[in-house]
Amino acid sequence: MSLQLKLGERYKEILFSISEVALATLIGIGISAILIKAGGYSPTSAFFYLFKGAFGNLYGLYTSLSYSTPLMLTGLAFALSVRAGLFNIGAEGQVYIAALGAIIAASLALPSYLYLLAEFAIGIGLAVMWSLFAGILKVWKGVNEVVSTIMLNWIAYWVTEYSRSNIFYDPLSPDRTIRIPITGRLPILVENTQLYSGIFISLIVVIVTYVILWKTALGYEIRAVGLSPSASKYAGIKYSLVALEAFALSGLFAGIAGVMETIGRPPTYAIVTSLTNLVNLGFNGITVSLIGRNNPIGIIPASIFIGGLMAGATSMQIFAGVPLEMVQAVQGIIVMVLALPGIIRLIKSKIRRR
């Protein structure tokens, strides 16, 4: 009954996606193996622990899922922008600024039951505002969103870092901000793991976005603008309005991710030095989106895959003795190889549209 591609074709596309990811992973593993070998470590044991840490046992699986929680949202933020024809890479900065918003809420003297609400409200509000800066510049002055979001990312980084060290630092432990009060935290799902209830919020947001994109007039307009600016103009769709909607929605998604990482992930519940608990959440979302073919449903498995890679990397470091830097290099190689097909598709579609 759906008006889009028939299910059979969907399956074909999904199968193709999976084989593409599998092939890319193999290539990534191959290149990484050479690197690990050259560093004097055993590639077999490294990749054994990578897999084991990611999906080899329940703890690994929970950790992977917990890492996927914010990635789903930042992936969605990028995917929605791409659907609207925007290359919006601002989720990174919006995550920082949303986390800062949560800390601001935590610093207020509020009735205990209001903290959760305040954290989300202020965090998301700031993130949407941050995203709209880029949106307004784009619509009003035609400023390229790639440039503006990169700059806004850095501004967000330093604003948040400055606030952490100078305003909201914890006097007892100045390397981080004050912590989120206990009533302001999201419940943990599985004791002694990092898996927190935020994953349900992520899943719901992803599914709602899917419905918006493919079942409503709003999503129709977003996709129309992305696929053909000239035809959407002809159809009476107001480009500026749709672009601003897309910026606002992607700010919303990144904002939820930033707030949840701060108020949901144990054990810190704060922003730490150099924002290390937030860095790259936005950028990894781009990879997730590209692997998931910029489709909300595809983003779910893609984020779990990348989450697994992150969880496994820790275990590779601990059990295979591979140094952190090399672990990061391996991670980078695999992510890059994985994102390549998506990037190529994106560039191709841009060229075809000309």
Added chain:
Amino acid sequence: MPPEKEVAIEMVNISKVYPDGVLALDKVSLTIYKGEIHGILGENGAGKTTLMRILYGNIKPTGGKIKVFGKEVSFGSSKDAIKIGIGMVHQHPSLVPVFTALENIYLGLPSNFKEQVSLKELIERTGIKVPLEERIEDVSLGIAQKVEILKVLYRGAEILILDEPTTNMTVEEVKEFFSTLRNLKKMGKTIIFISHKLKEVLDITDNITVLRRGKVSGSLPTSQATPEELAKLMVGREVFLKLEKQGSRPGEKILRVEDLWVKRNDGSWAVKGVSFEVRYGEIFGIAGVEGNGQSELIEAITGLRRAERGKVFFKGENVTNAHPLKLYTMGLAHIPEDRQKTGLILDMSVAENSILGIHRKRDFLRPMMIFNENKIKEHVERLIQQYEIVVSKINAPARSLSGGNQQKVVVGREFSKTPDLIIASQPTRGLDVGATEYIRSLLLKMRNNGKAVLLMSSDIDEVMGLSDRVAVIYEGEFMGISETSSVSEKEIGMMMGGYKMGEIGIK
């Protein structure tokens, strides 16, 4: 009696089944004699291009034999075809725009290439004169087409395949082009002329083969062919080439354009002070060679381009630079010139395209702007049925439809808006006879029902045949506006070439 003519090409029982199961050619047999111009006539999708691409080695036939000059051949690629003396000129010239004509002719020659005649001699003998030092991007499509032919001839082609060569040419260019072809024929070259334009095929060819749905539906010498006969062979039924037109009963003004000035994208003036009006119950035609500002004029009226000066009134209301949505709600429908870029979103499904521009109509929505998919399905299925759109399924991407069917989606959607004024730009361009006739009859029906039509077309026959009044645009200005009945095709042609109506003695 001269001896039996030499056979250049013999194709026997050629079949082609595409991997997706489509039977494109069904046992097509065809004989082409040396030194003739052979027309291959057929509607879009009849298999003309597939057949020629098989002859040119682009694609492999599923079955059948090909003989060239008596020898059976089997081509691995078009390189083999070129070697044996077959050259193909595609509908859109495949030349490098930033290279000069000369560079393009030499481009890609094999290192061991030995010329049979020098290029200079070739130009002299064929009479194909092109500015060799000009870049392709600076010359007209007609000239680019000639460069391509020279390129093919220089490589020693004895048999020339021309795929819809006149699509982008003006009337004058076509005339000149045909004299070139006659020249080539005199030199003994064999020419295959693929087209769906009856007049041209009747004008230039010696023999005609008509294809319909992958089969040969007729093969006859041109001297024995009549347009009515050919049209019948093409579409399989009698076609009314002249539409029945009742006298018009024009009413009130519905659209009034006053001294409109519009710029091109590059900032130059495309439309320089155009004024006219369209009344209920009439078809107002705008004729002109493409690129003379008519596209920009239509865009400015329909809210897609800024009008720098002047005014547009629709139903008495000033709608200069109004948003397209406002115009649509006031009763305007617009069949845009470029269906692929403007009229449709090719990567969206047929169903989604069927509601483009009316996607916010209450009929299609449930609360919260959620689509009512049942209603949309009903709507698209109604269009498919009414306009005989050939589509595998309503959720197939519009990209997968043939050009004619894409246009039918646009036309059907626009007519479904039940507009009071429809603005149709090149509504039948690239369509086959059947679809063209149908769309023209729809426009006439609109007018007969007392609605208004603004028709922009570079096809003189179309404008003359449909319009009650006609204006000719040249370099952004109207050369004249006249009742269609009081002006001849020749006079319209002169105005298209830049003569003002007063200069050629029409009042």
